[in-house]
Amino acid sequence: MSKGSKIPKLTQLTQDNTSSSDLMGQLLVKTGQFRGGVVVGQKVEGKVVEVTGRMVILDIGSKAEGLVVEDQFDEARDFIKTLSAGDKVTATVVVSETMHGQALLSLRDTAQETGWVELENAFKENAQVEFKVLGFSRGGLSVVTRGVEGFVPISQMSASIAKNIANSVGKTYKGKIVESDRASNKLVLSERAVSESEMIKEQIDALKLIESGEKLKGKVVGIANFGAFVQIKIPGKNGKDVTLDGLVHLSELSWQKVVDPAKIVKEGEVVEVVVIGKELGKLALSIKKAQVDPWQKAVERYKVDGKVSGKVVKINESGAFVELEPGVEGLLRTSKIPSGMSLKDGQTVECFIEEIDKKNRKIGLGLVLKVKPVGYK
Numbered sequence: 034m035s036k037g038s039k040i041p042k043l044t045q046l047t048q049d050n051t052s053s054s055d056l057m058g059q060l061l062v063k064t065g066q067f068r069g070g071v072v073v074g075q076k077v078e079g080k081v082v083e084v085t086g087r088m089v090i091l092d093i094g095s096k097a098e099g100l101v102v103e104d105q106f107d108e109a110r111d112f113i114k115t116l117s118a119g120d121k122v123t124a125t126v127v128v129s130e131t132m133h134g135q136a137l138l139s140l141r142d143t144a145q146e147t148g149w150v151e152l153e154n155a156f157k158e159n160a161q162v163e164f165k166v167l168g169f170s171r172g173g174l175s176v177v178t179r180g181v182e183g184f185v186p187i188s189q190m191s192a193s194i195a196k197n198i199a200n201s202v203g204k205t206y207k208g209k210i211v212e213s214d215r216a217s218n219k220l221v222l223s224e225r226a227v228s229e230s231e232m233i234k235e236q237i238d239a240l241k242l243i244e245s246g247e248k249l250k251g252k253v254v255g256i257a258n259f260g261a262f263v264q265i266k267i268p269g270k271n272g273k274d275v276t277l278d279g280l281v282h283l284s285e286l287s288w289q290k291v292v293d294p295a296k297i298v299k300e301g302e303v304v305e306v307v308v309i310g311k312e313l314g315k316l317a318l319s320i321k322k323a324q325v326d327p328w329q330k331a332v333e334r335y336k337v338d339g340k341v342s343g344k345v346v347k348i349n350e351s352g353a354f355v356e357l358e359p360g361v362e363g364l365l366r367t368s369k370i371p372s373g374m375s376l377k378d379g380q381t382v383e384c385f386i387e388e389i390d391k392k393n394r395k396i397g398l399g400l401v402l403k404v405k406p407v408g409y410k
Contacts, residue, residue: 071126071136081120099136112144112180148179149215156210161227165205169198171259183220188315191225196255239267239275240311253302259283261298263318279316288321288360327360332391345380363396
């Protein structure tokens with residue numbers, strides 16, 4: 034095929050090409066009785082005839098050449114850059130024969146195999162690798178490098194990326210591998226191990242001076258749906274202040290249930306926190322542990338048979354959870370709600386305390402009723 038040959042779009046090439054003949058061909062290949070051309074899913078050995086900026090042409094010993102184009106080209110682009118005319122590679126048949134007589138091929142498996150070898154060597158040598166961001170989630174970034182998909186946890190991103198991870202999609206960064214397991218197809222990378230390498234070194238030294246359970250003050254520098262980012266400055270070994278980044282997870286913002294972190298803390302606010310963990314230059318922090326646990330006061334103040342008033346904050350099959358005060362809830366079991374009586378979120382109810390389980394931090398409630406319904410327990 035000449036360089037000037039026009040290659041139709043893959044959507045055009047694949048029309049009417051996957052048929053029962055492909056299925057029969059696959060069966061014959063498995064039984065060793067196939068004597069014709071190639072079939073979908075078959076592994077074929079090919080010799081590179083030509084590599085262009087959008088296509089690889091392979092001689093696969095069939096009646097026509099095999100092509101790697103469009104999505105199949107993009108998914109193995111890094112591997113394809115290493116190919117030259119005359120190289121031998123293994124490809125997988127995607128379309129057995131187009132209307133123009135060519136087989137469409139994929140180099141993904143070969144690219145991944147080659148990529149894993151390169152990545153395992155990079156891991157052993159602690160070398161940098163380049164990766165492209167494919168997407169993001171609550172926990173971090175899904176990326177691809179050397180044809181292998183991996184993950185960058187939010188704890189392994191620089192603060193500039195973590196503040197708005199959606200903006201990183203489609204961009205290319207450098208990082209280091211922190212976990213590599215080909216058997217389970219697991220690849221974890223750290224972007225900040227490269228972008229903040231000097232800072233991390235200083236932070237690791239500074240972290241040695243901090244103990245879990247220590248109470249510190251920090252500044253809220255960012256808010257996400259999973260918590261708040263807090264920066265803490267402490268003296269380093271050379272007398273220069275070192276900035277440590279910390280995350281206060283949603284569950285550690287307050288003793289009461291938190292849905293929107295922005296309603297608990299504000300960006301720029303100085304907060305008191307307790308250190309609950311440390312990881313590669315980052316701190317796991319808690320705001321609620323720096324405050325008095327409302328439960329401790331509640332168990333001293335509330336008494337069995339005492340009357341209380343609260344707001345229904347959640348209803349499920351167990352019953353209605355009633356907030357007696359911020360951070361303290363009681364459960365009004367379903368069996369304690371009269372038949373025909375309907376409760377709803379936000380409703381204020383009058384109750385009395387039936388039991389207090391100090392060990393498991395639970396308060397059982399009963400409704401205060403003017404008239405006791407028949408069958409009420």
